[in-house]
Amino acid sequence: MRRVWAPRGRRPVVDVHPRYRWRSLSGFVHPASGHTQWHRSSGISVELFASSLHHCAEQAGAGPDKELVLVLDNAGWHTSPRLAVPEHLHLVSLPAYTPELQPAERLWTLTNTPLVNARPADLDELDTLQLDRCAVLQTEPAYVTAIQSATQYHWWPADYSPIT
Numbered sequence: 761m762r763r764v765w766a767p768r769g770r771r772p773v774v775d776v777h778p779r780y781r782w783r784s785l786s787g788f789v790h791p792a793s794g795h796t797q798w799h800r801s802s803g804i805s806v807e808l809f810a811s812s813l814h815h816c817a818e819q820a821g822a823g824p825d826k827e828l829v830l831v832l833d834n835a836g837w838h839t840s841p842r843l844a845v846p847e848h849l850h851l852v853s854l855p856a857y858t859p860e861l862q863p864a865e866r867l868w869t870l871t872n873t874p875l876v877n878a879r880p881a882d883l884d885e886l887d888t889l890q891l892d893r894c895a896v897l898q899t900e901p902a903y904v905t906a907i908q909s910a911t912q913y914h915w916w917p918a919d920y921s922p923i924t
Contacts, residue, residue, distance in 0.1 A: 784803060785871060791916055799811075800890065814844075832854065
């Protein structure tokens, strides 16, 4: 839910239909280029995150000639000793309680736009809405620029190459 318009002096009336089924969307963003990889899953676990890391490293071309650094928050599945991290991918944890330092946190406002005040009939419709939005974010130049401006912090190192 987000803000809604209502006549001055009247409380807005909004129908709420609480449900407790969801999907998880992970985003791996390269701030300088705005290139983002999206991974949707049916839940959150160490194994699912390890799989997402593997796909991210593979898609980004991690190898002996290309080392990747991924900045993460301290979620339990990010810091688990059971987490299998692919070679040539290095995880850097942010200090606790600093979501404003996490570039990927800025993606969720962009990805959730089609879901605002919407009520998908089922998980398939939710998947369609969310994945269509991710595709648009990745292909439309204006959105790629929006991702760059939202995630490229002034203190990020400037001497790295974009993901190809």
